[in-house]
Amino acid sequence: MEQDYIDWLYGLSAPMVILNKRYRASYTSPFFYPNDDFIDLKESWEIDSRETLLDCVFTMIDDGHAPLLSEFYSKYSQLSEFDWLSFYERQTDYHKVILKFVEQTFPICNTAGIRSWDYARMAYLLRLGTTNKYVTEEECLWILHRIGLRSTYFYHSWQHYLVSWFIGLQYWNNLQIKDDLEKLRCELSRPSNVTSMANLYEDKQAPFNRLPWFIDIEKFEKPASLTEYDWL
Template sequence: MNQDCVDWLYGLSAPMVALNKKYGASYTSPSFFPDRTFVDMADDWGIDSREKLLNCVFDMVDDGHAPMLSRYYAMYSRFSESQWRDYCQAQDDYQKVLLTFVEQTFCVCGYGGIRSWDYARMGYLLRNGTTNKYISEEEALWIFSRIAERSQYFYSSWHHYFAGWSIGFQYWETLNNKEDLEALRCELTRASQTHTMKILINDEDSPCNRLAWYIDIDELEKPESLAEYDWS
C-alpha cells in the first residue's frame, strides 16, 4: 500500500487530530500521539485490552450514535417536500426537534449524516490501540480500509466528512437532554466545533489539503489474527 493511501486511511481520524493537535496528535503517524508509548483509554472508553478495543470498534462503526439519526437523513434525501412535511407533522415534539436539526444540517453533511462522528472516533481508538500494542498496524489498516469503503460511499468530500463529524459532536452533546425541548433546540443550533473545523480546513497538513477524497483504496486481505471476528 502506497504512502498516500496509508495517509488517507489515517486521515479518517483527522477531526480527532484537529481536536487534539495541541497535545501532539498526528494526521499520518500509525500512533495518534507519536511521542507516547501508551494511551490510557480505560477511563473514557473502558478499554484496557485487545478484546475490548476490537469489540468497541466493530460495534461502534455501524451501530454507534449515527443510527439514531441515519434513517432521518436517508428519508430527507428521498422524500418530496410535502412528504417530509407530512412526516414531521405526525411526530412527537422531541422527534420534531431532531427532524428540524436533520433538515438544517443535510446541506452540509448530506446523506451520510453523522456517520463520520463514529468513523473518526473509531480511527482514534485504532491508532491508540496500535500504540498500546493491542493491535498491529496491519490489523489497524485493514479495519481502516473497511471504514474507508463506508466513508467514500456515504460522503462526497473531506468537507462533507468533517461536517458530519462536527454535527455528530453537536448531537452527542445533547443526548441527555430530552425534557427541555427549547434548550435542546438551542443546543442543536449552535456551532460547537467551529474552532476544530477551522483547523481541519486551514491546516496544510490536513488530508483535505493534501489528498483527493476519491482515491483507490487497496483491497487488503483480512489478517488471520482477526478471523474470529465476523466483521468486514
C-alpha cells in the same frame, strides 16, 4: 502499500487530531500520540484489552450514533414536503426537535448523515489501540481500509466527510438535553465548533490538504489474526 494511501487511512481520524493538537497528536503516525507509550482507555471508553477494543470498534462503525439519525436523513431525501410534514406532526416533541436538526443539516450531510462521526472516532481508537499493542499496525490498517470503503461510498469529498463529523459532534454534545426542549432546539440550531473547523481546514499538515478524497484503494487482505471476527 503506498505511503500516500497509508497517510490517507490515518487521515480518516483528522477531526480527532485537531481537537488534540495541543497534546501533539499526529495525522499520519501509526500512533495517534507518537510520544506516548500507553493511553488509558478504561475510564472514558471501558477499553482495557484487545477484545474490548475490537468489540467497540466493530460495533460502533456500523451501529454507533449515526443510525439514530440515518433513518431521518433517508426519509427527508425520499418524502415530499407534504409527506415529511405529516411525518413530522406525528412525532413526539423531542423527536420534532431532532427532525428540525435533520432538516437544517441535510444540505450539508445529505443521506450520508453523521456516519463520519463514528468513522473518525473509531479510526482514532484504533490508533490508540496500536500504541497499547491491542492491535498491530497491519490489523489497524485493514480495519481503516474497511472504514475508508464505507467513507467513500457515503461521502463525496473530504469536506463532506469532515463537516458531517462536526455536525455529529454537535449532536452528540447535546444528547443529554431531554428535559429542556427549548434549550436543545437552541443548542442544535446555533453554529458550533467553528474555530476547530477553521483550524482543521487551515492545517497544512492535514492529509486532506494534499491527498484526493477518491484515492486508489488498494486490495488489502484481511489479516489471519482477525479471521475470528466475522466483520467486513
